[in-house]
Amino acid sequence: MALIDLPIVATVVLGVFLMKKGSRAMGKPTIAPFFFYTGKFLLFIVWALFAFVATFPQYRSLIPCQVQDTVPKIQKIVSAILLIPANLIIIPAYLVMGEFTHVGLPEGKHQLKTSGIYSYSRNPMYSSFLFLNVATFLYLPSLALLFVMIYGSVVHHFIVLGEEKYLSREFGDEYRKYQSTVRRYI
Numbered sequence: 001m002a003l004i005d006l007p008i009v010a011t012v013v014l015g016v017f018l019m020k021k022g023s024r025a026m027g028k029p030t031i032a033p034f035f036f037y038t039g040k041f042l043l044f045i046v047w048a049l050f051a052f053v054a055t056f057p058q059y060r061s062l063i064p065c066q067v068q069d070t071v072p073k074i075q076k077i078v079s080a081i082l083l084i085p086a087n088l089i090i091i092p093a094y095l096v097m098g099e100f101t102h103v104g105l106p107e108g109k110h111q112l113k114t115s116g117i118y119s120y121s122r123n124p125m126y127s128s129f130l131f132l133n134v135a136t137f138l139y140l141p142s143l144a145l146l147f148v149m150i151y152g153s154v155v156h157h158f159i160v161l162g163e164e165k166y167l168s169r170e171f172g173d174e175y176r177k178y179q180s181t182v183r184r185y186i
Helices: 004-021 035-055 056-063 073-100 124-139 143-181
Strands: none
Touching: 004 035, 035 056, 035 124, 073 124, 124 143
């Protein structure tokens, strides 16, 4: 299941790129820091668990609150298929955003990105999370992980709302025009 590894590796590569360039990848949270950081951290941990169990299936039994003893092959195939759009969305989003990618609001010089994947979705990175979460649940059907993924999704929605307020203030009519023509998610 190398498909689950791609968004994780892409995130790490982007972080290393930003650090080498001297860019600060951490910005100001758009919501209460506790929710902001736990929402991001917990989702990343869930996807890392997915990658770990996909690589080492013998550890699947360590995942708590599973709703299935075994996962049918078709369910694993659908999970893999859902990882394709997840990657086709998140990786181009990283490439378009490049050095302007931040965890939180940027400090200093930044740009409004509206080209490439951003011409279809204002939040492609967050949109890819939907596919990642559904794929994860199909591969690791666990009520505990489902709870974490729902929590992370709700937190990210509030992060998006905070980012929209910031972008509206920062870019004014340019952002509002973009907002009126491009969907928030997919």
